[in-house]
Amino acid sequence: MADAFKDSFKQFANKKQEILSKLADSHEERIINTLKNLEDEIIADLTSITDGGAKLNTRLAMELRPNLKRLIEQNFLKEADSIVSEYDEIVKEYQRFIKPLPIPDQFKTLTKPDLKVINDLKMLSYSGFEDVGNRFLDTISNEVYQSSVTGRPFNEMVKNIRGQISGVYQRSNENAVNRLVDYIDKNRYSENAQIIAKVKKAREILHTKYASDILGNNMRRYASQIAQDSLMQFDGQFTLYKGKEAGISKFQYVGTNITTTRSFCRRYLDRVFTEEEARSIWQQSWRGKSGTDPFINRGGYRCRHSFILYDDDWFTEETDDNIQEQTKVNQKVRKDQNSFKKTGTEKKLLDSSFLDIKDDANNTIVKAISILPALKKYTTNKGKSFYNQSRDELSMRQYSDPQKFAEVYRHEYGHRIDDNFLRYLPENKRKQIKEKLKKLGAIDNAEQGYIFENVRNTYSNYASMKILNDRRRIKRNFEDNKKKRLAIKNSRPVNDDDFDKYLTQVLKDNPDFPLSKKELYSLFEFQGNFNRGEMLNLITRTTVDKGLDDHMDLFMDYVGAISQNKVGFGHTIEYYRDFTTISRKYGFAVTDGHTSEAFANFVALTTEAKYGQSYLKLMRYYAPETTEMFEQMIREMENVLWVIQDYTEYTKKR
Numbered sequence: 001m002a003d004a005f006k007d008s009f010k011q012f013a014n015k016k017q018e019i020l021s022k023l024a025d026s027h028e029e030r031i032i033n034t035l036k037n038l039e040d041e042i043i044a045d046l047t048s049i050t051d052g053g054a055k056l057n058t059r060l061a062m063e064l065r066p067n068l069k070r071l072i073e074q075n076f077l078k079e080a081d082s083i084v085s086e087y088d089e090i091v092k093e094y095q096r097f098i099k100p101l102p103i104p105d106q107f108k109t110l111t112k113p114d115l116k117v118i119n120d121l122k123m124l125s126y127s128g129f130e131d132v133g134n135r136f137l138d139t140i141s142n143e144v145y146q147s148s149v150t151g152r153p154f155n156e157m158v159k160n161i162r163g164q165i166s167g168v169y170q171r172s173n174e175n176a177v178n179r180l181v182d183y184i185d186k187n188r189y190s191e192n193a194q195i196i197a198k199v200k201k202a203r204e205i206l207h208t209k210y211a212s213d214i215l216g217n218n219m220r221r222y223a224s225q226i227a228q229d230s231l232m233q234f235d236g237q238f239t240l241y242k243g244k245e246a247g248i249s250k251f252q253y254v255g256t257n258i259t260t261t262r263s264f265c266r267r268y269l270d271r272v273f274t275e276e277e278a279r280s281i282w283q284q285s286w287r288g289k290s291g292t293d294p295f296i297n298r299g300g301y302r303c304r305h306s307f308i309l310y311d312d313d314w315f316t317e318e319t320d321d322n323i324q325e326q327t328k329v330n331q332k333v334r335k336d337q338n339s340f341k342k343t344g345t346e347k348k349l350l351d352s353s354f355l356d357i358k359d360d361a362n363n364t365i366v367k368a369i370s371i372l373p374a375l376k377k378y379t380t381n382k383g384k385s386f387y388n389q390s391r392d393e394l395s396m397r398q399y400s401d402p403q404k405f406a407e408v409y410r411h412e413y414g415h416r417i418d419d420n421f422l423r424y425l426p427e428n429k430r431k432q433i434k435e436k437l438k439k440l441g442a443i444d445n446a447e448q449g450y451i452f453e454n455v456r457n458t459y460s461n462y463a464s465m466k467i468l469n470d471r472r473r474i475k476r477n478f479e480d481n482k483k484k485r486l487a488i489k490n491s492r493p494v495n496d497d498d499f500d501k502y503l504t505q506v507l508k509d510n511p512d513f514p515l516s517k518k519e520l521y522s523l524f525e526f527q528g529n530f531n532r533g534e535m536l537n538l539i540t541r542t543t544v545d546k547g548l549d550d551h552m553d554l555f556m557d558y559v560g561a562i563s564q565n566k567v568g569f570g571h572t573i574e575y576y577r578d579f580t581t582i583s584r585k586y587g588f589a590v591t592d593g594h595t596s597e598a599f600a601n602f603v604a605l606t607t608e609a610k611y612g613q614s615y616l617k618l619m620r621y622y623a624p625e626t627t628e629m630f631e632q633m634i635r636e637m638e639n640v641l642w643v644i645q646d647y648t649e650y651t652k653k654r
């Protein structure tokens with residue numbers, strides 16, 4: 001069924017995602033409209049019972065609670081019950097999906113135990129809405145009671161209640177306000193530039209002319225979030241249940257990749273996991289909901305990604321003819337596309353780690369890897385990853401996160417290129433390129449204090465003077481921007497909309513910063529969870545803390561190696577001091593530890609599939625001379641690679 005099923009499988013994944021998205025959008029819209037009605041009915045009831053506030057007293061305030069409870073049940077919880085009943089649409093879609101699967105027939109129909117599980121999951125989803133209803137019943141009741149005790153004006157109490165229900169975009173007794181609120185509600189997810197501008201203008205009018213309160217802790221926020229998340233949680237738990245029931249052990253993480261997609265989700269979209277693998281990855285520390293159930297929380301609040309059942313056998317025919325034909329195809333692919341010219345574990349790890357360039361035989365890094373002999377020894381360990389030149393051994397710590405593993409593997413292979421490239425050049429070419437690199441690196445033995453005795457013959461050593469220049473530059477920038485960093489710390493807003501405006505101003509005040517706002521949001525997880533301060537400090541070259549996303553570690557290690565950790569982090573100063581000093585200037589010393597770590601990070605960052613270009617821009621921004629030197633050294637590498645043609649000959653030299 002392989003080829004025929006591939007298309008239908010993909011169609012199912014897309015269809016399921018479409019259904020989930022439509023249901024989630026519909027449910028959120030219905031909840032918001034229900035809350036509008038609830039808000040108006042509560043205010044009308046309060047107005048009627050208290051005679052417009054004239055009879056508001058403590059006894060009456062306490063007696064109002066049953067009325068409030070009734071209104072919440074008749075409006076909010078009634079709509080919630082209707083929403084949860086529609087989760088059956090997901091169940092029906094699964095039934096259509098599993099019908100053609102090669103699994104026992106008894107798993108293709110819903111049994112009584114299945115129906116019980118479905119009902120239990122729906123009840124669990126409904127309980128989330130109940131929790132929100134009870135929480136805000138207490139909040140609103142307390143507001144009424146406090147108003148009666150303190151003598152708070154009735155109109156002020158009404159305003160507070162509207163804020164506790166609707167939050168940011170409060171409705172009022174003014175038609176003009178309500179028209180603005182309705183327009184924002186209707187168009188807040190529009191991608192039309194003109195409509196986006198109008199929504200922005202409507203917000204400004206609400207916040208300025210009508211002084212609408214900005215209240216984040218409101219019923220609307222939590223209820224609309226539950227309307228989306230409970231649906232996705234139901235889907236995830238039902239998927240896991242059906243998989244276990246049918247003996248399917250793997251799940252694919254699917255969904256769309258948009259600008260607001262969390263980096264965690266970008267990392268794992270379309271990947272296939274066993275339940276154990278998924279749980280292990282989701283237990284790591286990440287910005288969203290770390291240490292939680294992947295089949296419940298996916299990428300965090302409001303995440304639209306989901307899991308679907310997956311089995312390798314569904315995509316492979318079992319006939320001998322097909323196996324033979326596929327073997328021929330695989331052999332051809334290996335022959336035609338093995339750009340790294342490696343086999344076994346080394347090829348597998350290279351292919352999975354250098355995703356963006358693995359099929360580009362013309363890429364300089366690919367060429368450099370291809371001319372190196374096969375790695376003599378690959379090991380795994382429970383400590384630190386490393387590359388040892390004398391043994392030609394690359395050892396990897398076992399990371400549960402495949403993305404982290406790939407990053408570190410690229411870094412360590414960068415060390416291998418750095419340590420071995422010059423060794424495999426003929427003597428005349430090696431001498432020639434050394435002299436050229438000395439000129440490029442402005443290395444002068446007498447004037448610059450360049451030391452080359454007893455130093456590993458690594459390629460990156462020739463960037464040492466550039467590192468010294470950038471170290472001084474980074475130190476000066478850090479000192480010059482202390483006031484900026486303090487101003488940011490004292491004034492940065494926490495509200496997402498206000499932060500966006502603030503970020504626009506910060507970028508305007510720093511016109512040389514190379515990344516756009518869109519690129520910044522892509523690097524950081526813009527879901528209200530990221531460290532805003534670190535994003536802003538990055539712009540002003542004052543990032544010093546470990547508050548950045550995990551996938552920024554290599555960049556900060558790059559800056560740390562160049563600046564001696566004045567800015568950035570990674571290896572310790574003691575680590576760098578264990579290496580031989582190769583250059584001194586400005587009262588600084590550079591060892592071959594600084595140069596080799598910087599180069600390995602440069603290789604790892606520029607070959608990153610998604611953010612390579614963004615990292616390169618940041619490296620040029622922080623350390624322009626070092627980065628330019630490494631770029632030039634890669635180009636020079638390409639100029640001499642052609643002399644390493646005889647693979648066998650250079651293997652003998654090892």
